[in-house]
Each structure stands twice: as structure tokens, then as C-alpha cells.
Amino acid sequence: MNQVETFNRPIYIGIIGLGTVGTGAYKILTRNNQLIKKRLGVPLEIKRIADLDLDSDRGIPSLNKDLLTTDAYKVIDDPEIDIAVELIGGLEPAKTFILRALDKGKHVVTANKALLAHYGHEIFQKASHASLDVGFEASVGGGIPIIRAIREGFAANNIEAIYGIVNGTANYILSKMTNEGGDFTQVLEEAQRKGYAEQDPSLDIEGIDSAHKITILASLAFGANIPLSRVYTEGIAAISPLDIQYARHLGYRIKLLAIAKRVGEEIDIRVHPTLLPQETPLANVDNILNALYIVGDAVGKNMFVGEGAGAMPTGSAVVGDIIEVSRNILRGQGGRVPALGVLNPLIADCPIRKIGEIRSEYYLRFMAVDQPGVLARISGILGDHSISIASVLQKDREPKEGVPVVMMTHEALEKDIQLALKKIDQLEVVLARTTLIRAERDIS
Amino acid sequence: MNQVETFNRPIYIGIIGLGTVGTGAYKILTRNNQLIKKRLGVPLEIKRIADLDLDSDRGIPSLNKDLLTTDAYKVIDDPEIDIAVELIGGLEPAKTFILRALDKGKHVVTANKALLAHYGHEIFQKASHASLDVGFEASVGGGIPIIRAIREGFAANNIEAIYGIVNGTANYILSKMTNEGGDFTQVLEEAQRKGYAEQDPSLDIEGIDSAHKITILASLAFGANIPLSRVYTEGIAAISPLDIQYARHLGYRIKLLAIAKRVGEEIDIRVHPTLLPQETPLANVDNILNALYIVGDAVGKNMFVGEGAGAMPTGSAVVGDIIEVSRNILRGQGGRVPALGVLNPLIADCPIRKIGEIRSEYYLRFMAVDQPGVLARISGILGDHSISIASVLQKDREPKEGVPVVMMTHEALEKDIQLALKKIDQLEVVLARTTLIRAERDIS
Numbered sequence: 091m092n093q094v095e096t097f098n099r100p101i102y103i104g105i106i107g108l109g110t111v112g113t114g115a116y117k118i119l120t121r122n123n124q125l126i127k128k129r130l131g132v133p134l135e136i137k138r139i140a141d142l143d144l145d146s147d148r149g150i151p152s153l154n155k156d157l158l159t160t161d162a163y164k165v166i167d168d169p170e171i172d173i174a175v176e177l178i179g180g181l182e183p184a185k186t187f188i189l190r191a192l193d194k195g196k197h198v199v200t201a202n203k204a205l206l207a208h209y210g211h212e213i214f215q216k217a218s219h220a221s222l223d224v225g226f227e228a229s230v231g232g233g234i235p236i237i238r239a240i241r242e243g244f245a246a247n248n249i250e251a252i253y254g255i256v257n258g259t260a261n262y263i264l265s266k267m268t269n270e271g272g273d274f275t276q277v278l279e280e281a282q283r284k285g286y287a288e289q290d291p292s293l294d295i296e297g298i299d300s301a302h303k304i305t306i307l308a309s310l311a312f313g314a315n316i317p318l319s320r321v322y323t324e325g326i327a328a329i330s331p332l333d334i335q336y337a338r339h340l341g342y343r344i345k346l347l348a349i350a351k352r353v354g355e356e357i358d359i360r361v362h363p364t365l366l367p368q369e370t371p372l373a374n375v376d377n378i379l380n381a382l383y384i385v386g387d388a389v390g391k392n393m394f395v396g397e398g399a400g401a402m403p404t405g406s407a408v409v410g411d412i413i414e415v416s417r418n419i420l421r422g423q424g425g426r427v428p429a430l431g432v433l434n435p436l437i438a439d440c441p442i443r444k445i446g447e448i449r450s451e452y453y454l455r456f457m458a459v460d461q462p463g464v465l466a467r468i469s470g471i472l473g474d475h476s477i478s479i480a481s482v483l484q485k486d487r488e489p490k491e492g493v494p495v496v497m498m499t500h501e502a503l504e505k506d507i508q509l510a511l512k513k514i515d516q517l518e519v520v521l522a523r524t525t526l527i528r529a530e531r532d533i534s
Numbered sequence: 535m536n537q538v539e540t541f542n543r544p545i546y547i548g549i550i551g552l553g554t555v556g557t558g559a560y561k562i563l564t565r566n567n568q569l570i571k572k573r574l575g576v577p578l579e580i581k582r583i584a585d586l587d588l589d590s591d592r593g594i595p596s597l598n599k600d601l602l603t604t605d606a607y608k609v610i611d612d613p614e615i616d617i618a619v620e621l622i623g624g625l626e627p628a629k630t631f632i633l634r635a636l637d638k639g640k641h642v643v644t645a646n647k648a649l650l651a652h653y654g655h656e657i658f659q660k661a662s663h664a665s666l667d668v669g670f671e672a673s674v675g676g677g678i679p680i681i682r683a684i685r686e687g688f689a690a691n692n693i694e695a696i697y698g699i700v701n702g703t704a705n706y707i708l709s710k711m712t713n714e715g716g717d718f719t720q721v722l723e724e725a726q727r728k729g730y731a732e733q734d735p736s737l738d739i740e741g742i743d744s745a746h747k748i749t750i751l752a753s754l755a756f757g758a759n760i761p762l763s764r765v766y767t768e769g770i771a772a773i774s775p776l777d778i779q780y781a782r783h784l785g786y787r788i789k790l791l792a793i794a795k796r797v798g799e800e801i802d803i804r805v806h807p808t809l810l811p812q813e814t815p816l817a818n819v820d821n822i823l824n825a826l827y828i829v830g831d832a833v834g835k836n837m838f839v840g841e842g843a844g845a846m847p848t849g850s851a852v853v854g855d856i857i858e859v860s861r862n863i864l865r866g867q868g869g870r871v872p873a874l875g876v877l878n879p880l881i882a883d884c885p886i887r888k889i890g891e892i893r894s895e896y897y898l899r900f901m902a903v904d905q906p907g908v909l910a911r912i913s914g915i916l917g918d919h920s921i922s923i924a925s926v927l928q929k930d931r932e933p934k935e936g937v938p939v940v941m942m943t944h945e946a947l948e949k950d951i952q953l954a955l956k957k958i959d960q961l962e963v964v965l966a967r968t969t970l971i972r973a974e975r976d977i978s
Contacts, residue, residue: 119690128757235688238686244850246852391840392677393840403834
């Protein structure tokens with residue numbers, strides 16, 4: 091006998107935050123309510139929506155103003171509400187709201203990657219103790235069901251690596267610079283005009299948002315606590331049209347990549363601009379699209395591509411989670427799948443590889459004076475540090491800044507590279523700080 | 535209080551069929567048993583394996599021969615076995631085995647796309663009545679978690695369309711013909727030597743396997759009964775190097791595509807070689823890879839790419855389902871998610887669009903005598919049938935068979951095309967039956 095047949099009231103939803111994603115979730119819940127009822131057997135009903143701004147026009151004429159409140163506790167403390175949907179983003183007051191909602195016995199659905207990257211452990215632990223669900227599919231990859239894929243689809247696998255293009259703004263900017271030219275500032279301004287970049291774009295362009303997301307994905311993939319502070323993070327603001335052009339000559343495209351790999355007992359986790367061979371699928375995921383490339387010990391390589399942001403794609407993930415949680419509510423079975431895929435008490439700390447200890451191939455651009463022997467001196471220092479050169483590209487002189495000398499190295503240890511560059515940058519024939527961009531070849 | 539904490543025995547698995555996929559599932563279950571225990575809290579234990587062939591070496595030295603039996607009923611009738619895993623494929627005796635296992639109160643995991651395409655309705659109905667699960671992630675797309683993605687990840691969406699490259703053998707053959715040349719027979723023989731094609735390849739190259747898979751996906755996507763017999767199916771045996779070459783000149787690549795779209799109240803569902811614009815991602819999924827491209831009304835466009843066959847990828851999906859079903863067993867909650875995503879009694883028949891009523895763009899290759907006025911006669915007949923021509927490619931004469939005249943049409947009604955071709959093929963200046971290949975532009 092299914093419990094679902096004895097459950098004959100709606101499931102009540104409270105939404106905190108009626109911004110872009112909240113509006114998308116609202117639209118989907120209302121527009122597709124008949125479909126959702128066919129899935130669950132009971133309807134979902136939005137009982138209350140909290141937002142500080144009750145006046146802006148959100149393009150939803152059907153919105154019943156009586157549902158609105160400026161007081162989030164009208165959602166959190168309402169005993170009838172089954173699921174609290176947190177869509178305000180940021181650390182506080184979102185953290186307080188979610189912990190209190192769990193205290194009040196509510197399941198939670200959230201799109202808040204910053205919060206989960208910082209305090210996921212605390213939130214998941216509280217939820218686990220209370221057999222409550224925390225749905226967070228919307229926190230990474232927008233509408234791409236990547237959380238479910240890693241946690242359940244690939245549950246049979248030891249995940250070996252994740253490579254992700256997980257920030258649409260950064261990808262838009264790099265794609266534009268690559269395909270249409272223009273320098274970073276110029277393209278950023280255009281992205282801001284089009285609404286693809288925030289007025290304060292720092293989370294996106296500095297790689298912080300990507301670091302949040304890879305922290306969540308790595309926690310899931312490796313069933314481990316990954317401290318956000320240990321994720322080496324570099325943004326895209328220093329990428330110049332020159333490097334994009336040289337990378338292309340060498341057969342690469344530059345993407346802001348979030349990487350998490352198992353290397354022996356350690357996790358190598360980092361976010362930085364990355365050269366990808368131009369024929370690889372990830373290199374060709376452009377504009378605002380996101381992509382996740384997952385390697386499992388059984389499934390091999392899988393790639394997922396879709397819109398990583400926006401009201402409707404992210405709203406799709408939020409409502410998908412609401413449906414999932416509702417299925418558990420109907421059966422009185424919260425916490426059916428552990429948040430990170432392994433039983434919560436078994437989530438362990440995990441050693442993180444120091445950035446100096448990673449091995450990678452490197453793109454190096456030296457700005458040198460145009461005189462005999464310079465190349466020999468640079469490559470001599472590289473050789474002294476066990477760094478071997480795979481290819482060299484020397485371009486026309488640009489008298490003011492010197493001659494760009496571009497090299498791709500074979501795989502080398504990062505700290506050897508850093509030591510060598512320190513010495514090279516002290517040469518009087520080297521006129522500017524050397525540009526370093528890491529390359530990934532393992533993705534095909 | 536979680537029921538899982540009171541469950542303190544292994545979950546017992548019985549496998550029927552120790553072929554490629556069975557061997558993969560066995561290896562994963564044994565190799566990753568510690569990981570799986572961390573997910574579930576209890577171990578999975580293979581209690582019995584049935585196969586008619588007990589002698590072949592399957593490359594698993596650890597296999598305990600005492601588990602083996604030639605009698606499938608030793609699995610099905612063993613009251614201790616919780617999950618029966620059917621991996622023999624084909625209609626019978628697989629159908630009898632699965633129905634009987636459900637009668638005996640066992641959950642079922644299967645990779646059997648032919649069986650589910652023919653008899654899914656009956657199997658899912660029986661499972662639903664008994665609150666038992668039938669896991670079938672492995673039936674489509676190998677290790678790609680596409681069943682979960684559509685049913686749960688995109689649960690908030692009305693799915694609008696699915697485009698799939700779901701047969702690795704056909705994709706391998708077409709990719710080889712495209713990238714390296716060679717005619718169909720030659721490349722098929724090479725694929726057979728490499729083990730990418732069966733000795734009897736008809737299910738794969740005639741599109742039947744793809745039809746099975748799109749039937750399952752469409753049933754899920756539209757929450758409907760889709761009769762396999764109504765899926766228009768064309769294979770790839772008639773694709774000639776000539777057409778691959780002309781398609782390339784026109785900016786297309788040819789893929790065996792499985793298509794299911796909602797068109798008004800009807801479902802347009804079909805499998806056939808298809809011209810795809812060469813810059814679209816699906817057009818570049820090559821060799822044995824599979825890809826699914828899903829369009830939802832909220833999530834927009836998503837694409838999934840991975841290995842669609844083979845022991846380990848498909849085994850990954852099988853074991854993922856075993857883990858999922860085990861979570862339900864631990865909580866005494868079978869049938870938590872309806873097999874097709876909407877409650878079983880609400881699965882309705884759904885009108886299928888007749889092939890004559892579809893609208894598409896078409897690639898047409900006429901073989902005509904080389905004399906004045908031929909093009910005018912052909913295009914006149916097309917015009918009489920409301921078919922307008924987007925581009926024409928006329929190649930060098932090949933005296934024996936005539937001159938190939940290649941046209942791309944604008945969107946037209948299939949039955950108009952068929953009527954026009956019937957008349958054109960009766961012209962004395964047309965020397966062979968005209969080749970027709972449909973094109974899809976909606977995928978970007």
C-alpha cells in the first residue's frame with residue numbers, strides 16, 4: 091500500500107527570494123502545475139513568497155499579491171509549509187534562514203552555491219540528523235542535472251576527475267574575445283549592457299563563483315569535505331587578446347576551467363584559465379553555455395552541456411528538486427539519498443594537493459628584448475628546473491614591449507615552473523612579468 | 535528514525551545473463567563494493583548468477599563458481615534475493631523472467647531496450663501495482679544517465695523534443711565513412727573485425743535498436759504509451775559515400791538520428807539518417823559515442839554525450855540502478871518514482887503523427903541524363919507539389935549512371951515530397967531511384 095494514496099492535501103511551498111531564479115521557479119510551478127500533479131498525485135501550492143522588494147514588476151501578472159511578505163520568517167515559521175525554497179543567495183541571512191527552516195522540520199531547496207561551498211557540511215549534517223532533504227541541483231550548472239548525475243547516475247563509480255565550464259559570464263567574455271576579438275574590459279562592458287554580467291562582476295570574472303561550484307561538485311564526487319579556502323583560484327581579467335591569438339596558433343582555446351581530480355590519495359582542485367586543444371568538445375562550448383566533463387572508473391567520460399544560468403533553466407532545477415523532495419514527503423521518507431552521496435557520518439576530510447605540487451603542461455609568454463642569445467638564456471633556466479619545451483612560437487617584434495616569445499612546455503611540476511619564472515623574470519633581457527596559463531590535454 | 539539503521543543484512547542480488555554487460559556489472563559490484571557500502575550503509579551481495587554458458591572465460595578470476603547456475607529460476611525463485619538483474623536481452627525468455635520475478639516480489643533492474651520498447655507498459659504496470667521498482671537506466675545511452683535526467687532532472691519540464699544518436703555501431707560506421715571514406719559494406723566489415731558491430735548487425739544498422747531506445751525515451755518524456763510499431767524507422771545501409779560527400783559540400787554531416795517531438799497534440803517519432811548542420815554539436819559526436827539532445831519548456835536545450843555501450847559504461851548504469859533500488863529497499867519504499875515519471879494510471883495513449891504528415895527539410899539526389907531541360911522538369915514537379923528549393927548542387931557527369939543533381943529543399947510536407955518523387959522517378963530522363971535524406975535544422 092503506497093502512502094501516496096493516503097496523502098490528500100497539497101504540498102505547501104514557501105519561497106524566500108523572488109529575484110531572477112525565484113521568478114523562474116514561480117512561473118514553472120504555476121505554468122506546469124498540471125504536469126507536476128500527474129507526477130506526484132497531489133498538487134504543489136505556493137503558500138507564501140518572501141522578498142524585501144514587493145514593488146518591482148517581475149512580469150508575472152498572475153501573481154497573487156496576498157502571498158507576498160517582506161518577512162522571511164512568515165515562510166520559515168509557518169508550520170503548514172513543507173518545503174522552504176531559499177533563492178536569495180549569499181551567506182547571510184541565507185544561512186540563518188536555512189538552518190532555522192531545518193530546525194522547524196522543513197525540507198529545503200536552494201540554488202545558493204556560495205553558501206553550500208562555505209557551510210554545506212553544517213547544513214547537510216543538520217538535515218541528515220533530522221532526516222530532511224536539502225535539494226541543491228540549481229547550485230551548479232543551472233538546468234543541467236549534474237548533481238543527480240554524479241550522486242545517483244554515477245553512484246557505481248569512483249569519480250576520477252571533473253572538468254567544468256561553470257560560469258556563463260566568464261565563458262561569454264572569453265568566447266567573445268576569442269571569436270570576435272576585443273579586449274577584456276571592452277567585452278565585459280558589452281556583457282554588462284546585455285545583462286550577461288553583473289554590475290559588480292567580481293565573483294564571476296575572478297573565478298570565485300566557479301570555485302564555489304567545483305567545491306560542491308568535488309564534495310559530491312569524492313564524498314569528502316573540501317574546504318573552499320584550499321581551492322586555488324585565478325580569474326580571467328589578465329587574459330589578453332595576444333594570448334588568445336597565440337593559443338589559437340598553437341591549436342588551443344582558452345576557457346575558465348574548474349578542475350577536480352583524484353591524484354593518488356589527494357584531490358587536485360583549482361579554477362584558472364586553461365588552454366584546451368581546440369578539437370576537444372569542451373573547447374567548443376561557447377557563450378553563456380556551461381559544460382561538465384566527468385570521468386568515472388566504470389562509466390568513462392561523460393559530458394553535459396546546457397544553460398548554466400537564467401530564470402527558466404535554474405528554475406527548472408529548483409522545481410525538479412521540489413518534485414523530488416515532494417516524493418519523499420509523500421512517503422514520509424526524508425533524507426533518502428545522503429546529500430553528498432555517501433552516508434553523512436562517513437564524509438571525511440580529504441588531503442588537498444598544494445598548487446606547487448600539481449603537474450601540468452604550461453603556456454608561457456615571455457616579453458624579451460630582441461637580441462641574440464635571449465632564447466638560449468630562457469630555455470637554459472627552464473632546463474635547469476627540469477622543464478622541457480614542447481614548442482616555441484616567436485612572433486614579430488613589438489618594439490615598445492619587446493618580442494613575445496611563446497612556449498608550450500611538456501608536463502612539469504608547478505613549483506619548478508614558478509621557481510624558473512622567478513629567475514627568468516629577473517633577467518634584464520626580460521621586460522615584463524611572464525604570462526603563465528596552464529593547459530589540459532586529458533580531455534578528448 | 536531512519537529505517538536504514540534497522541536494516542542489518544546485505545541486499546542480495548541475482549544476475550541473469552553473464553554476457554558483456556553482466557560481466558561489467560559483476561566487476562563493478564565487486565571492485566567498488568566498499569564505495570557502495572558507504573553509500574547504502576549495507577553491502578550488496580551477489581547471491582547467484584544464471585547463464586547458459588558456464589564455461590567461457592570472462593576475464594574475472596575472482597568469480598566464485600558456486601554462484602553460477604544454468605537455471606534462471608534459481609535466481610527468480612530464491613526468496614532471499616531482493617533484486618533480479620536481467621541482462622540476457624531479447625524478448626523471450628527475458629519477459630517471462632521479469633514478470634515472474636515481479637510476481638515473486640523482487641525488484642528488477644534491466645538493460646533490455648527491446649523488451650521495454652515492446653512490453654514496457656505491461657511490465658511497468660505490474661511493478662506499479664506491487665510497489666516494486668524496475669530500473670532501466672542501462673537500456674538507453676549506456677552509461678549516460680539519461681533516464682534519470684529526463685524523469686527526475688527535467689521533471690519540472692514539458693519535454694518538447696529529443697534528438698538522439700543512440701546506436702554506437704551505426705555512429706561508428708557513418709563516422710568512419712565520413713572521416714576516412716570507404717563504402718558501407720567495407721566499413722561494416724571493419725567494424726565487425728574490431729568488435730564494434732555484431733556478426734548479425736541488422737538491429738543496429740537497420741535502425742531497429744534506435745527505434746527501441748527512442749520509444750523508451752519518448753514514453754518517459756511524454757508520459758505516454760508509444761507503440762513501437764508506429765515508430766517510422768530507416769537504417770543506414772543505403773547511405774553512399776556520394777551522399778556523405780555532397781552533404782559535406784552543403785555544410786552537413788549525416789547521422790542516424792532518433793527523433794521524438796511534440797507537434798501540437800501529436801508525437802512525431804522516427805529514426806532515420808539525418809543531415810545535421812556541421813557546426814552543431816550533435817553533428818560532431820563521432821565513432822562509438824552516443825549523444826542525447828533534449829529540449830524542455832523550462833530548461834531549454836541540454837546535451838549529454840558518453841559511451842553508449844560496452845561492459846563498463848552499461849555496467850555503471852546497471853549498478854547505479856541497483857544502488858537506487860537498494861535505497862528504496864532499505865526504506866521499504868518501492869515504486870517511489872513512477873517508471874515513466876507520471877503516475878502509472880495516468881499514462882495515456884498518445885496520437886502519433888503519420889510519416890506523411892511530418893514537415894522537414896530534405897536532401898534529394900537525382901540521377902539524371904545530362905541534357906538541357908532536365909533540371910527544369912524536376913524542379914517543375916517539385917514546384918507543383920509546393921516544394922521550394924533552397925539550394926542546388928550539380929556535379930560532374932558520371933556517364934554510366936547519369937549526372938547527380940543534388941537539392942536541399944525548404945521545409946515541406948513529407949507526403950508532398952513522396953508524391954513528387956514518385957512522378958520524378960517515372961521521368962525517362964531520371965535513371966535511378968532518387969535518394970531522400972531528411973535534414974534537421976532545429977538543433978544548435
